Amino acid sequence: MKIVIAIDGYSGTGKSSTAKQVASRLSYTYIDSGAMYRAITYYLLTHNIDFQNEQELSKSLANCTLSFEGSSILVNNQNVDHEIRTMQVNQNVSQVSAISEVRSKLVEQQRKMGEQKGVVMDGRDIGTVVFPDAELKVFMTAEMDIRAERRRKELEKKGMNESLEVIKENLKERDRIDSSRKDSPLKMADDAKEIDTSRLTLNQQIDKIVEMAESIIYAS
Numbered sequence: 001m002k003i004v005i006a007i008d009g010y011s012g013t014g015k016s017s018t019a020k021q022v023a024s025r026l027s028y029t030y031i032d033s034g035a036m037y038r039a040i041t042y043y044l045l046t047h048n049i050d051f052q053n054e055q056e057l058s059k060s061l062a063n064c065t066l067s068f069e070g071s072s073i074l075v076n077n078q079n080v081d082h083e084i085r086t087m088q089v090n091q092n093v094s095q096v097s098a099i100s101e102v103r104s105k106l107v108e109q110q111r112k113m114g115e116q117k118g119v120v121m122d123g124r125d126i127g128t129v130v131f132p133d134a135e136l137k138v139f140m141t142a143e144m145d146i147r148a149e150r151r152r153k154e155l156e157k158k159g160m161n162e163s164l165e166v167i168k169e170n171l172k173e174r175d176r177i178d179s180s181r182k183d184s185p186l187k188m189a190d191d192a193k194e195i196d197t198s199r200l201t202l203n204q205q206i207d208k209i210v211e212m213a214e215s216i217i218y219a220s
């Protein structure tokens with residue numbers, strides 16, 4: 001039997017790297033839902049859309065099609081893997097993802113992608129809203145200093161140097177907006193398993209989730 005694995009948690013807890021490897025170990029499809037919110041944000045920023053203006057926003061959303069090619073994300077068929085990871089997108093994505101119209105468009109697309117099961121999706125509301133019936137839900141946490149250092153290294157690898165202070169402020173601000181928004185705020189599902197990744201290596205995180213998944217898959 002194939003299952004749906006929902007991985008939620010704060011930014012910089014290692015969700016994406018973990019989810020990608022878990023999917024690869026199980027031969028499942030990996031879907032980065034954060035990349036979808038980032039891609040919409042990038043589109044709105046590059047088209048100078050005032051996203052607080054409902055009419056302008058609706059029109060732009062109708063003209064903006066997201067798709068995946070392997071693990072790459074495309075906006076209207078253009079690969080934006082690199083463009084969606086800039087600080088400019090980091091600084092706007094929480095505001096954009098708090099807008100209900102944006103969320104309903106993306107949630108609908110995410111549910112379609114999970115219909116056949118065999119998916120690992122990471123985000124903020126995957127276990128609570130997108131797949132409330134997911135067979136395995138994981139909620140990842142980590143200490144703030146560790147999250148910021150991980151994010152700094154990730155940006156550095158992509159040739160973007162940013163100070164720890166700026167990154168920490170951005171993470172705190174996103175935590176605040178993501179957790180307090182009205183529509184599907186970030187919170188742990190009641191039936192999720194919490195993993196604190198502060199003292200775990202990437203491989204240990206992956207092993208833990210693959211073990212949990214296999215025990216569900218083989219028990220059914």
Ligand code: DC
Pocket residue numbers: 011012033034035037038093094097098122123124125126174178
């Ligand atoms: O996982 P990430 O840092 O790439 O996500 C970017 C932003 O997208 C995050 O600040 C909140 C938003 N997001 C969301 O609201 N719901 C999701 N399922 C995934 C991401």
